[in-house]
Amino acid sequence: MHELSLAEDMLDMIVQRSKEDGFERVSKVWLEVGKLSHVEAEAMEFCFDAVMAGSLVEGAVLEIIASEGMGQCLHCKTTSRIEYLYDPCTYCGKFGLDITQGDQVRIKSLEVH
């Protein structure tokens, strides 16, 4: 469950940002989780509340924005939407896609006070 250590890193990033932007409390976190990324949204939700307890993010709502997986075929160069890393190209049916979207996990924005 590496989401636990990633939630801890998220908290560090938010604390750092609070010093730069001068906020005292966070009430909502928008997190983009790519469908092909290393992060499982449910596991992140599970860890989030526990990690944020006692911090300036305690009680904040975690809003997960799922981003679709997209890959460009190495053979026909077409970009298609894929569910899994081992999916073939939707157009030519060959395997081997260069992932162009959906492998990222990013804090998009924060609602702060």
Added chain:
Amino acid sequence: MCTTCGCGSSHKHEHEHEHEHEHEHEHSHDQARIIEVEQNIFSKNNRYAALNRATLLRYKIAAFNLVSSPGSGKTSLLTQTIKALQTKQTISVIEGDQQTDNDAERIRAAGAMAVQINTGKGCHLDAHTVGHALEQFPLDTTDLLFIENVGNLVCPAAFDLGELAKVVVLSVTEGDDKPLKYPDMFRVAKLMLINKIDLLPYVDFDTDLTIDYARRINPEIEVILISAKTGEGFELWQQFLTNKIVDRKSTELI
């Protein structure tokens, strides 16, 4: 109501009054605002990984992050590799396990320097911990560094440690569809070692199918069939490592 910000209580504002006046209490504004962040949550780990990568480059060390499920034979592969290469190369090993320093002891017994990292409840190594482990080695005399990650085919895939390449070890006693079940790991690995091939006659493991599955996810993954027990495949593995060491030694520092 406060007429300056519209909140319901009385509190201090800067007034253009010449006189001072008393308020019942102070409180901070609780006005919500949205700030854009757009920050990768791996960025903290990646920052440490970049530092490790720079250190390894400076000392011209070829570093490999060995990843697999528990029991694939990573430590046996390493001890055999050390025995085969130690007269030509100086090898150091970072051992990652949740508990015990048994593996580090095995590595030292084989003749290499080893630092054990116990992750406790942690399921993977991270770049920050590896950076501190690097401080314990004589880097100027090290040619080759192996980082044996915690036995786990999921979490270590997500964390760059600053290595030159991840090497995934899959043994033939595991299922041949592992690349499909754990695609993240096979996507990030440069090389797949299919280990324990001496056991192929006794198990239902389709080597070609496994390679096909791995290349669906990662068309460029290199593959070596190997046995830490019999030494089969070690020539190719040593050649792979030697080529990387030579490349690294000839890398010009910018």
